[in-house]
Amino acid sequence: MTAEGRAPDHYQTLGVDYGASREEIEEAYHELARKLHPDVTGDDPELTARYMAVNEAYRILFKATEREDYDRSIGIEEPVEQRSGSTKARVAQSAPDSPAQDMRLLDARLRKTIRESSRLCGKGSYWEATRILEKYLKTHPENAGLRKALAEAALGRKSYHEAVNHMKVACRVEYHDPENFVMLASIYVEAGQLVLAEKALLEALGWNAEHEGALRLRKRIREIRDEEKPSIQKIFGRISRVLKR
Incomplete structure (x- = not known):
């Protein structure tokens, strides 16, 4: 129970809609x-408490039977697939709005937008993906998921510096x-900056020395470097032409 005597809203804790899959x-x-x-956060007691709340919310909402019991306890009777805005409004009657609640709902909308941007990028609509994502930069400038989605869209537009x-x-x-x-x-x-790519891979491998993606990309960089090297035949050909002069 919360300090006000209400059951915690696990949906708000995770920042998802009541009809979330x-x-x-x-x-x-x-x-x-x-x-x-x-x-990551160290010994911050407030963040540790929030981490525990997130784990508890996930434990309850991810398991179908426990989610059903919890939903009934907060007044939700509709099956998940039939829930709508009216469900949110009814549950919200017992929980006053707050800046934190507003931010969690905004987080949920952002996640949906990121999924939509991924779909748009898959269709080649990189400018449209950028447009729907950029409006969240003011409220979520440090959101890694948003930044990665924007990088994907920028890469599709060949805007390497932006990506x-x-x-x-x-x-x-x-x-x-x-x-x-x-x-x-x-x-x-992609931008042809192989030295900087290798530095980034060193960071990745520093966290996980067996990371398959990092190892594959490092191998690819070596192949690119080999392709850029003049072949032995070309070198001998140049030497031969010089000697004949």
Whole structure:
């Protein structure tokens, strides 16, 4: 129970809608758990308490039977697939609005927008993906997921400098995630900046020396360098032409 005597709203804790699918709940949980894990936040008691609340919310909402019991306890009777805005409004009657609640709802909308941007990028609509994402930069400037989605859209537009800048923010925010550094390295490779790509891969491999994506990309960089080297035959050909002069 909360300090006001209400059961905690696990949906708000994870920042998902009341009709969220198991996939959306799992995605929200992993994103929050990465940011709030004690290995990242240290001994901050407030963040540790929030991390525990996130784990409890995930435990209840991810398991169908426990979710049904919990939903009934907060006044939700409709099946998940039939829920709508009226469900949210009814549950909200027992929980006054707050800036934190507003931000969690905004987080849920952002996650949906990121999924939509990924779909648009898959269709080649990179400018449209950028447009729907950029409106969240003012409210979520340090959101790694938003920055990665913007980097993907920028890369599709061949705007390498923009893509790199977004990924640098993602790497700073989630510095412990090697995937971010691999994505940054791949952008550098696309831009032909192999030295910078190798530096980013060193960061990734520093977190996980067996990271398959990082190892594959490092191998690809070596292949590119080999392709750029003059062949032995060309070298001998040049020497032969010089000697004949």
